[in-house]
Amino acid sequence: MPSDQFQAEAEAGRLCLRFSGPLDSTIAAARWEETHQAAKGAEAITLDARGVTALDSGGAALLVSLAGADAEWQEPEDATARGALDRFRKGVGTVKPPSQHRRKLRPIAALGSLTLDLFRRFLERLGFLGETVLTGLRLVPRPWRLRWAEVLRHLDEAGTQAFPLCILLGTLIGVILAFQSSVPMRQFGAEIFIPQLVGISLTRELGPLLAGVILAGRTGSAYAAEIGTMRVNEEVDALKTMGLDPMAWLVIPRILASTLVMPALAMVMNVTGLIGMSIVMAMLGFPPVAVLNQLQQWLSVEDLAGGLVKAAVFGLAIGYVGCRSGLSAGRGPRAVGDAATGAVVGGIVSLVLLDGVFAILFFRLGW
Amino acid sequence: MAGEPVPDQREAVVSVKEAAMRYGHRTVFKDVTFDVRRGEIFVILGGSGCGKSTLLKLLIGLMPPSAGDITVLDGDWAKLQGDAKRRLLTRIGVMWQSGALLGSLTLAENVELPIEAHTRLPAAARALVASAKLGLVGLGDAAERLPAEISGGMVKRAGIARAMALDPEILFLDEPSAGLDPITSAGLDLLIMSLARETGTTFVVVTHELQSILAIGDRCIMLDKDAQGMIAEGDPKKLRDESEHPTVRAFFRREAM
Incomplete structure (x- = not known):
């Protein structure tokens, strides 16, 4: 907009802002600062838009923002521009000032609100846990009510389809552990004890833990996303109105599958990890017989069984967290993503917490 | 010349010539030809699965047609790139069936x-x-x-x-009344009509809501799944009263076929 298309003049105590020619978004954006600077501090404004020949929403926004509440308007002579300005003012005029409900809370109130929110969430989780346990117990005398086909489907998805990943990671972990431990062990001439070290680490700790991480990442998030999507699509409500318990239909089969599948995944991790370690031992010059002999001598059935029991409990927790995240998903478009994230994070946190509990328990029991 | 319709002199803002859309061997529609003139409310109507929404996607440049030419505000989506395409996109507006608000x-x-x-x-x-x-x-x-x-x-x-x-100069609306109660739907029709009248914006509305079509449409085309293309073009009220085509008659009279 050339300078002759905008003029600011003081006339009898009033500031007259005069616009002429076309006034569109590009021009309005370019002249926004300048025109507002000119209008700054003026007590009374006359907005002379008689010469405006074309106006879009951006141009109208410039005029309306300059005018404020009590300016004197001189309307555009061009009918189309006048119509556009009228419509714009009509639209803005219907807007109520935003309410103050998003105002900042004071620190004490914010702390109270946070505490109440945490307590409410804790109660929700407790309620869900209770409901899951009760539904599970109700199904014990009537196992035919459980959808076994669903259980098998989830066993396949969470178990057999995860085997290749477990085999790959297990082998690599065995190789890495053996290599890493060989360096300090060599200093003491104790490389022959690498099988014990890797074997015990894997069966008691790393096998179940890594299988749990795989389950939380692959299956826990899938449970949450699947159930969360069903919730967003009102399929969960539909189940309820058909008289079907979503806990029995959706939650229990998944938790059962994740509980049953975890010992198998942990076992795959254990075996492939030991194979990986044997490969490294062979490279270091120890024949398989020596490795097997060491393992037989030092690895007990208790080590293995303890690890597998631990794995089953991890599976239970991951399945539970995944289903809970899905069923408590919100309704908005981000709900499914949030539920999946919650399942993975919650699954891994519960995994580590439970592992800590098991560590103390096994220590006390002297296992 | 009395009795003959006077040709509309307003410029065509959307021009579709012998457009066709195929997915593999399945033809959704073919030989679709029509113009939308500046300032009118143009309705694309038809039963479910006739390709209305697909045609809309072609008009707004989301997909290229399998054959034919589509020109919107003198721009051909297929030939536009970069800034030119961006400029054309600022001259049209689209309301999605679901609202598609973020x-x-x-x-x-x-x-x-x-x-x-x-x-x-x-x-x-x-x-x-x-x-x-x-x-x-x-x-x-x-x-x-x-x-x-x-x-x-x-x-x-x-x-x-x-x-x-x-x-925008043209507003494309996909099923604006779908899923709304009759009062809200009628309110939306009034809004569309008042916006068209006051702002001079051209509206292209895809819908199968009979009452909306009759209330707001200046002109329309009707697509049909079995015919794989257009089966009618003109003023919706005239089509309702005068069309001899069995599908058009059934559509406007809400009869099963």
Whole structure:
């Protein structure tokens, strides 16, 4: 907009802002600062838009923002521009000032609100846990009510389809552990004890833990996303109105599958990890017989069984967290993503917490 | 010459010539030819699965047609790239069937989005334009609410406000009345008519809602799944009263075939 298309003049105590020619978004954006600077501090404004020949929403926004509440308007002579300005003012005029409900809370109130929110969430989780346990117990005398086909489907998805990943990671972990431990062990001439070290680490700790991480990442998030999507699509409500318990239909089969599948995944991790370690031992010059002999001598059935029991409990927790995240998903478009994230994070946190509990328990029991 | 219709002299803002769409061996429609003239409310109608929404996607440049030419405001989507395509996109607005508002943004922020992307207006100006647009569709007091907090009818109106953010010359509306109660739907029809009258914007509306078609449509074309193309073109009221085509008659009389 050339300078002759905008003029600011003081006339009898009033500031007259005069616009002429076309006034569109590009021009309005370019002249926004300048025109507002000119209008700054003026007590009374006359907005002379008689010469405006074309106006879009951006141009109208410039005029309306300059005018404020009590300016004197001189309307555009061009009918189309006048119509556009009228419509714009009509639209803005219907807007109520935003309410103050998003105002900042004071620190004490914010702390109270946070505490109440945490307590409410804790109660929700407790309620869900209770409901899951009760539904599970109700199904014990009537196992035919459980959808076994669903259980098998989830066993396949969470178990057999995860085997290749477990085999790959297990082998690599065995190789890495053996290599890493060989360096300090060599200093003491104790490389022959690498099988014990890797074997015990894997069966008691790393096998179940890594299988749990795989389950939380692959299956826990899938449970949450699947159930969360069903919730967003009102399929969960539909189940309820058909008289079907979503806990029995959706939650229990998944938790059962994740509980049953975890010992198998942990076992795959254990075996492939030991194979990986044997490969490294062979490279270091120890024949398989020596490795097997060491393992037989030092690895007990208790080590293995303890690890597998631990794995089953991890599976239970991951399945539970995944289903809970899905069923408590919100309704908005981000709900499914949030539920999946919650399942993975919650699954891994519960995994580590439970592992800590098991560590103390096994220590006390002297296992 | 008495009795013969006077040809409409207004310029064609959308021009479709022998457009066809095929997915593999399945033909959705073929030989579709029509013009939309400046300032009219043009309705694309037809039963479910006849390709209405597919045709809309061709018109707004989301997909190329399998054959034929489509020109919107003298621009051919297939030949436009970069800035030229961007400029054409600022001259049209689209309201999606689901509203397609971004769930994490308030209604005002949703309307501001295209303004922010395509103009250099400062934040105060963008907010003012968003207020005006939301006010025009009757959502002045809901500007700070999130899409999840408002009703289906409000979502559609907010969708129209966002589509109008850049003062487009053509507004494309996909099923504006679908899923709404008769009162809300009638209110939306009135809104479309008043916007067309007051702003001079051209509307291309895809719908199968009979009452909407008759209430707002200046002209229409009808697509048919079995015919794989257009089976009628003209004033919807005339088609209702005078068409001899069995499918057109059945559609307007709500008869099963």
